[in-house]
Amino acid sequence: MYSPQLPLARTRVPDSSSSSETPNADPGGLEASLLQFIHHHHEASLGLRDRTERAKKDAIRNAARVSDLLVDAVNGGVQEAFVNQKRIELEIRALAATIARFMKQTDHWLTATHAINTAIKVVYA
Secondary structure, eight states, X not given: OOOOOOXXXXXXXOXXXXXXXXXXXXXXXXXXXXXXXXXXHHHHHHHHHHHHHHHHHHHHHHHHHHHHHHHHHHHHHHHHHHHHHHHHHHHHHHHHHHHHHHHHHHHHHHHHHHHHHHHHHHHHO
16 A cells, blocks of 8 residues: 655765765755655654544544444344334233133133023923
8 A cells, every 4th residue: 555665875985086975964955855854754654644544544433433333223122022023912912811701701601601501492392
C-alpha cells in the first residue's frame, strides 16, 4: 500500500582538488534543501499513515459496535417472539385439557338425560 522508505540523497565525495567544504556544510544549498524536503515529506507521510490507521481502527470499532447493537435489537425481538410462542403453546394445552374435560362432562350429561328419557318413556308407555 505504501512505498518503502526512499533512501536519502547521496552526497558527493569531494575530490582532493576541491576545497575542504562538504556540500552539506552549506545549509542553504540545493542538496540540503532537497534532503530537508524529502525528510519533511517522509514525516508527513508517516503522520498521514498513522492518522489513516487510527481512522481505520476507529471505523472498524464503530462498525462492530453498530453490528452488536443491531444483533441485540433483532435478538431481543426474536427472544420475545419465542417467549410468546411458548406462552401460547401452554395456553393451547390448557384449553385442550379444558375442552376434553367439558366433552366428558357433556357425554355424562347426555347419557344421564338419555337414561331419564328412557325411564320416562317406560313409565308412560
